[in-house]
Amino acid sequence: MLHQGLVDALKRELIGVPHLDFLVDVALRGRTTFKIGGRAKVFLVPKTPEALKAALSSLSSHGIGYHIIGAGSNVLIGDQGLDCVVDIGGLNWVKELDGSTIEVGAGVRLKRLIPLLIKKGLSGIEDLSGIPGTLGGAVAMNAGANGVCMGDVVKEVLIIDQSGIRWMSREEMGFGYRTAGAIERQHAVVAGARLKLRKSNPKRIQQRIKAIMRRRYKRQPLGGKSAGCIFKNPAEIPAGVLIEASGLKGYHVGDAYVSRRHANFILNRKDARAKDVVELVWRVREKVFKDHGIWLEPEIKGLGVRL
Numbered sequence: 167m168l169h170q171g172l173v174d175a176l177k178r179e180l181i182g183v184p185h186l187d188f189l190v191d192v193a194l195r196g197r198t199t200f201k202i203g204g205r206a207k208v209f210l211v212p213k214t215p216e217a218l219k220a221a222l223s224s225l226s227s228h229g230i231g232y233h234i235i236g237a238g239s240n241v242l243i244g245d246q247g248l249d250c251v252v253d254i255g256g257l258n259w260v261k262e263l264d265g266s267t268i269e270v271g272a273g274v275r276l277k278r279l280i281p282l283l284i285k286k287g288l289s290g291i292e293d294l295s296g297i298p299g300t301l302g303g304a305v306a307m308n309a310g311a312n313g314v315c316m317g318d319v320v321k322e323v324l325i326i327d328q329s330g331i332r333w334m335s336r337e338e339m340g341f342g343y344r345t346a347g348a349i350e351r352q353h354a355v356v357a358g359a360r361l362k363l364r365k366s367n368p369k370r371i372q373q374r375i376k377a378i379m380r381r382r383y384k385r386q387p388l389g390g391k392s393a394g395c396i397f398k399n400p401a402e403i404p405a406g407v408l409i410e411a412s413g414l415k416g417y418h419v420g421d422a423y424v425s426r427r428h429a430n431f432i433l434n435r436k437d438a439r440a441k442d443v444v445e446l447v448w449r450v451r452e453k454v455f456k457d458h459g460i461w462l463e464p465e466i467k468g469l470g471v472r473l
């Protein structure tokens with residue numbers, strides 16, 4: 167529990183740090199695509215890697231736990247809120263290093279980055295079009311679509327952990343299915359990344375993106391409030407197929423319900439609470455396990471909730 171005395175001490179220490187916003191009592195629901203979650207007692211927005219490093223070392227010297235968020239498009243935040251959140255969205259530089267290598271701040275949204283790359287005739291992550299996350303979130307989650315993952319184009323990642331700030335090679339990152347091992351193991355934070363892309367014809371990339379977006383709109387409930395796919399796909403069969411076969415499309419707890427268009431999406435109809443989503447997640451996985459003998463693992467991250 168973060169008490170007021172500690173918040174005041176932290177504020178005194180961090181208030182003078184350049185390029186760092188220090189906010190208190192911030193509503194989190196509007197900062198997620200699910201539109202669910204309580205408030206953050208402390209909310210830090212670093213605008214440079216150095217400000218991020220200063221914030222993290224102050225937090226750890228006071229023994230204050232924190233959660234990182236980017237665009238909040240793959241998280242479920244608890245109704246009771248969180249003590250401390252570090253929002254990476256302020257790290258938003260884009261720098262061309264050579265004809266095909268780009269350095270990008272962790273806070274840059276993919277929907278801003280991909281059009282920039284098209285203009286430069288650079289191909290490699292257009293398959294991720296429609297993913298509403300930041301570069302940092304996409305690296306941390308190794309986001310992917312159409313057989314392409316963020317880790318495929320990453321050359322190096324600027325990370326901040328206990329030992330400071332440094333560039334880590336793709337090999338060290340330990341990318342796997344919707345995970346970056348180094349980030350999970352070391353509780354590290356992605357501050358930016360260098361991407362190695364291929365020269366291509368902008369028109370051809372645009373056409374590919376159009377086809378990808380058409381397919382997304384047809385298959386996914388993109389207008390609704392969700393956090394994308396709730397469960398990881400088991401090796402044998404997509405999670406959505408299992409959930410649909412268990413007759414759970416449209417099944418709901420409170421305002422949280424299983425999408426009728428794509429059974430691996432849970433939607434917030436209006437005012438769903440995190441506890442509704444958690445209850446629904448557990449009921450879905452228990453029914454799927456009973457019917458098919460497969461235990462679904464969540465893809466989304468619970469912040470302040472156990473999924």
Ligand SMILES: Cc1cc2nc3c(=O)[nH]c(=O)nc-3n(C[C@H](O)[C@H](O)[C@H](O)COP(=O)(O)OP(=O)(O)OC[C@H]3O[C@@H](n4cnc5c(N)ncnc54)[C@H](O)[C@@H]3O)c2cc1C
Nearest residue numbers: 236237238239240299300302303304306309310356394467
């Ligand atoms: C409609 C919709 C469609 C989606 N489609 C896809 C898809 O096709 N493929 C796919 O892979 N995902 C998909 N997603 C999920 C999501 O958009 C991705 O996982 C995205 O990469 C998450 O980025 P974010 O910035 O929103 O991260 P957040 O949701 O803010 O965070 C996700 C996790 O990453 C951690 N994190 C975030 N930033 C950092 C950082 N800089 N350093 C360390 N840890 C960090 C957080 O602590 C949290 O654990 C979809 C989501 C929605 C809502």
